[in-house]
Amino acid sequence: SAVISQKPSRDICQRGTSLTIQCQVDSQVTMMFWYRQQPGQSLTLIATANQGSEATYESGFVIDKFPISRPNLTFSTLTVSNMSPEDSSIYLCSVLAGGQIREQFFGPGTRLTVL
């Protein structure tokens, strides 16, 4: 398994500002993922972040709005840029880990409210 921490756990931000969310894993992993969970909705994949390569974004998500860094095998950041109230969501990172059978493990999430 993998133990994942995220910072901050929650934040309240003003419209037009940016917030960077950090994700730390207790072991080296190749693949990390960022998801968004809007109020009352399920999780939607934002992007896949592999160390040493550019993040791959899902349809509807762009790098200018959600820039991602992946400087090493245990850390990643997601920035939510030029925020609007529609960006109010829970943002979760996950990793693919395990031995013979690999599965996804999730961090506790960052609850973002944009005023």
Place this chain on the structure above:
Amino acid sequence: KQEVTQIPAALSVPEGENLVLNCSFTDSAIYNLQWFRQDPGKGLTSLLLIQSSQREQTSGRLNASLDKSSGRSTLYIAASQPGDSATYLCAANSGGGADGLTFGKGTHLIIQP
């Protein structure tokens, strides 16, 4: 594009009952399927993972089945307890294990003491 549907959206039952949560997916070419639990204000806890070659997995009072041909999975919870109250999410992995997951909207479960 994979789509995952969960029914019912919400369920409230008395403590002690056995119950079944349903999940369906549109693309049967899945790599695996995971069931998660999400508690309010918290992240996701993985409950069970079923590989595409498997028919079911069991952990304690939980049993998950997978029928790829019909695009269905069920999560069976035996002898439900108030501590089982949470949102249960089904997620399909269609990309050879290396892609992100496609989630259903979840079943919000309340177990009445």
